[in-house]
Amino acid sequence: MPDYSKWDSLAVSDDDDDAPARPDGRERALGSEVDPDGLLGVRWSQRKHGELRATVPLAASATGRQCRVEFKRNWLKVVAPPLNPAATPAGAALLDFQLHGAVDPERCDWRIERSARGVVLLLELQ
Numbered sequence: 001m002p003d004y005s006k007w008d009s010l011a012v013s014d015d016d017d018d019a020p021a022r023p024d025g026r027e028r029a030l031g032s033e034v035d036p037d038g039l040l041g042v043r044w045s046q047r048k049h050g051e052l053r054a055t056v057p058l059a060a061s062a063t064g065r066q067c068r069v070e071f072k073r074n075w076l077k078v079v080a081p082p083l084n085p086a087a088t089p090a091g092a093a094l095l096d097f098q099l100h101g102a103v104d105p106e107r108c109d110w111r112i113e114r115s116a117r118g119v120v121l122l123l124e125l126q
């Protein structure tokens with residue numbers, strides 16, 4: 001059985017559904033996770049039309065072939081090279097949990113984005 005205790009420290013702020021959308025159309029941050037086991041900086045945001053996005057920091061050498069993302073109706077699982085390999089064993093899931101609402105797995109997508117700030121796995125859930 002998976003150990004979910006590391007998710008007990010998840011610090012997600014509640015977002016007011018009645019809050020006005022940002023005038024520039026950008027997403028509103030829902031919260032970020034601080035994980036004492038080394039998965040630092042997972043960021044969640046929601047776009048105007050309900051699309052949920054998450055960015056997961058990865059090792060600089062990460063490639064698409066090394067990533068495995070499973071979208072299920074109420075579940076998300078991500079296996080990828082971690083930002084801190086010493087804290088997360090190779091092949092261990094970076095994210096593996098039940099979603100609070102249902103998504104359409106056929107409309108979900110992921111990609112790796114590289115920038116001067118680092119490499120992230122961008123997840124888009126609809």
